Amino acid sequence: MKMKIFRGHSNAAVMGLAMMLCFSAAQVKIAGAAQESKPSAAPAGNAETGKRLFVKNGCYQCHGREGQGSIVTGPRIAPDPVPFDVLSSYVRKPTGEMPPYTAKVVSDQELADIYAFLQSRPHPPAVKDVPLK
């Protein structure tokens, strides 16, 4: 799963920071969807299986192995993912730069497992507790 990738090192290498940050819009869109949608119960999933599938299906390539996201490739999707039905519909028919994942490639059950993995990711430390300044 991912929101966008760039078209090649020869092209993307000359793109500046500002252009990379177009993902912030996509991130806001997904986050907004989370706030506007009523939470729906996700089908039961296995987080351990989901962890494997998250790698196998290349979700980590754009969203990071913890779903932490990147302004270059795709937004953060863990540890508090958008409601399952929002995620699921986006994965099947993305409107941004993410390539589509049909049920032939990732089944509904596999998506549920991935969702369980995303929910299981730990919350980050507070900004004040890490050497960021």
Next chain:
Amino acid sequence: MARSRKIPAGRRDFLKSVVAGAATLAAAPAEAQPAQPVEERASRAMPLLPPVVESDPPADAEVLNLDRSGSDFMVDVIKSLGIEYVCSVAGSSFRALHESVINYGGNKDPEFITCCHEESSVAMAHGYAKIEGKPLCIFAHGTVGLQHAAMAIYNAYCDRVPVYIVIGNNMDATMRDSAYGEWPHSVQDAAAMVRDYVKWDDVPISLQHFAESAVRAYKIAMTLPMAPVLLVADSELQENPIPADAALHIPKLTLAAPPQGDSGSVAEAARLLVQAQNPLIVVDRYARTQKGIDLLVELAETLQAPVIDQAGRMNFPTRHPLNQSSRRNAVVASADVIMGLEATDFWSALNTMHDQVRRTSRPIMKTDAKLISITTGDLYTKSNYQDFYRYTGVDLAMAADAEATLPSLIEETKRLITADRKRAMQDRGAKLASAHDRALEQARTDATYAWNASPVSTARLCSELWAQIKDEDWSLVSILRHFSWWPLRLWPFDKQYQYIGTQGGGGIGYNAPASVGAALANKKHGRFSVSIQDDGDLMFAPLVLWTAAHHRIPLLSVMHNNRAYHEELMHVQRMADRHNRGIDRAHIGTTFEDPNMDFAKLAQSMGVYAEGPITDPNELAPALRRAIAVVKRGEPALVDVVTQPR
């Protein structure tokens, strides 16, 4: 790779041999000589000679030694240009130049820097020029050396960076020695293969011609827009004695002043900017000097206008409240006047491209927004290679250097600002400052995610690195986009040498040698050079680590080792998804696993202090401290960190 053969007898030794062997050869049966097979003749240490009659005066045989050859004068010329270094892989076609640099020239200004690949020689020059603002020199074979160098020349060309290239060639076919491989190392038009991406080249046929072309080449390389130049140094011209009657002189070098926008256009630009409700400044390869950064700050503050930095250079302080690079879509969408300063890809700042089965694009900017452009890009465009980007229709274009034009633009802008406009601008600036602060806090929050993950998150890597170097006079000498631009989002950049932009043409194999070249430039200034080094890039040019160790070039390289050509991995994934085939095989041809590369051992084998691979983020800070201690002693060091993809 064909290289000069290590045969003891050189061309001048050959002349010496003429003296010793003339009598013997004169006595040899003339009919026996041409009967030998070509291969056998080529393998002889001493080429065949025509019969010599004892009474003939052996004119060449008198030449045993020379006081000065043409290459000495060539070095005088190179010295006159203020060139500090020659980066080169040794080669027979410029052996005289090589020897003149290290002996006649005293191996100082220029100093010979031993490289292991011509691509690295040029990329080192690329990085050096980004820091020092002037070129260093490259020596290379006119054929195989230049072929190796080509991609790096293209990068420098696309990045509008000066590189001073001198290539050896054997123009006189009758002087080529097959035993040295000089036939395949010779070429009619050496510069032809790179002419599309050098700004100027020449083939001097006399020493005075060399002097004039060398000075001209330097001037052209440094005239905006800057770019690589190339001179062919014929081997006979290098090695033959300087004629006794030669009245050689080195022409005076005077660099051209950068072109400024005309007064009428500057006044119109100022009028548009002052009257705008939401002006916006977009910069890419804008700042050439610290003065350029300071001028942009002054203009932005005068107008209280947001700045979007496309990061081709260190243009604008990252912590300045008017730096709105993280809010591109919002500020572009609201702008009514947008000014591009050396905005190489202005179109992409104002539009988005959608990479699906059928590619589409859409504008972000308002359709009636006025566009102003100030760029030296309008002064120089070639046809073949497409580094000029999509055409942007602007309302006002100045074919001029933006940095040189800003003083008059600032003056005119200040003159037009009324009290009412100033109040409106201050209100605008306050809102932008608030948005900037929110964006910075968001970046810090984003950086905490996956903080304790293994592989190490790129945000953690950059944060831990910052904690260790923030009190140094640091210079980040690497490209940043492959790790989510974290340094530009989190670190306070405000000096011109703290960031050197991108590789221009996108050719991999740039970052490792360019960072060494930039560190070489930083060395005399006592700066702490640090590079976050992609694994795939280093594998294109790993031998530059030896160059750094050999020449004691202090540089901290921290590996962003995601064990993949990750961008390409994502491309293959996109294609597989598009075809609904799953991505199980996307790793084929894109990843570096089974076996994993051990970059610490690689660096150690080149004489570089190295640690790693580090997979536990808690081990990162202590490893960085140890490596930094090595760099502060004046040597390179490398820390291999296994990282998240981006």
